[in-house]
Amino acid sequence: MTNKIYGYARVSTKEQNLDRQIIALKEQGINERDIIVDKESGKDLDRKGYSSLKNGLLRRGDTLIIKSLDRLSRNKADIKKELEYFKDNGIRLKVIELPTTMMELPDSQEWVFEMVNNILIEVLGTIAEQERQAIRQRQAEGIAAAQGRGAYRGRKSIEKPDNWDSIIAEWKSGKITATKAIELTGTKRTTFYKLVNG
Numbered sequence: 001m002t003n004k005i006y007g008y009a010r011v012s013t014k015e016q017n018l019d020r021q022i023i024a025l026k027e028q029g030i031n032e033r034d035i036i037v038d039k040e041s042g043k044d045l046d047r048k049g050y051s052s053l054k055n056g057l058l059r060r061g062d063t064l065i066i067k068s069l070d071r072l073s074r075n076k077a078d079i080k081k082e083l084e085y086f087k088d089n090g091i092r093l094k095v096i097e098l099p100t101t102m103m104e105l106p107d108s109q110e111w112v113f114e115m116v117n118n119i120l121i122e123v124l125g126t127i128a129e130q131e132r133q134a135i136r137q138r139q140a141e142g143i144a145a146a147q148g149r150g151a152y153r154g155r156k157s158i159e160k161p162d163n164w165d166s167i168i169a170e171w172k173s174g175k176i177t178a179t180k181a182i183e184l185t186g187t188k189r190t191t192f193y194k195l196v197n198g
Contacts, residue, residue, distance in 0.1 A: 003061040007035035008053060010071045014039045021067045024096055028065050042074040043132065045082070046189060054082075060090035068097045074132035160195055161185045168196070 007025035009018045018037050025035050036057070038049040045051075058064060064086070066072055073079050086093050161167075164185060171181040182192045 003063065004057075004059070005030055005034065005063045005065060006053060006057060007065050008037075008050065008071060009035060009067065010038045010040065010042060010047070010050070012039075012041050021071065024067045025065060028094075028096065030065060042070060042072075044075065045073060045078055054085075058089075058091050063092040063094060065094045065096065067095075069095055070131070074129060076126055076129040158191060158195060161187065164195070 005028075007022075007028070007030040009021035009025060011018055011021075016039065018039070022032070022035055022037070026032060036049045036053040038047040040047045053064070069079060072082055083093065085091075167176070167181050167184050170176045171178060176184070178192070182189055185192065187195070
């Protein structure tokens with residue numbers, strides 16, 4: 001079986017556009033059906049598309065291409081963890097905006113590639129994390145300013161799915177697992193536990 005090449009593209013909100021990333025990935029010869037996308041924040045790795053890519057599609061010998069490192073995550077610890085996972089599982093990660101990751105080197109020079117990449121990953125991981133912290137600080141300042149004007153109403157409360165009470169009763173009685181309850185209620189793991197503990 002031939003080793004496959006997958007692409008991954010992510011934007012933080014449903015309003016943002018994935019076109020530029022998809023075009024860049026297609027320019028690398030990736031078939032559009034092999035490009036997995038998410039419209040979710042990069043604050044953690046709990047994303048539907050990324051989870052299906054990592055746990056269901058990628059195999060040893062495959063290659064994953066992303067446009068920039070922060071598409072993977074904006075959290076430095078998560079970036080390092082994923083890179084270690086790819087390395088341990090024989091999956092090659094290429095980052096279009098990091099030309100050294102795109103090079104093909106003979107096996108005897110693979111250590112050069114790894115050393116340069118480790119330095120770049122450390123630096124860019126730090127930048128991605130700082131950028132996320134700056135975004136959070138701007139959000140906090142914006143909220144404070146809005147509160148000062150009396151214009152901030154806070155986040156919308158999370159709506160419970162229609163089948164919530166019956167599914168939770170089954171879960172609490174041990175008839176189904178939490179994973180099954182999450183699936184049946186159509187919630188994310190974090191949302192599920194927020195509603196349970198809310």
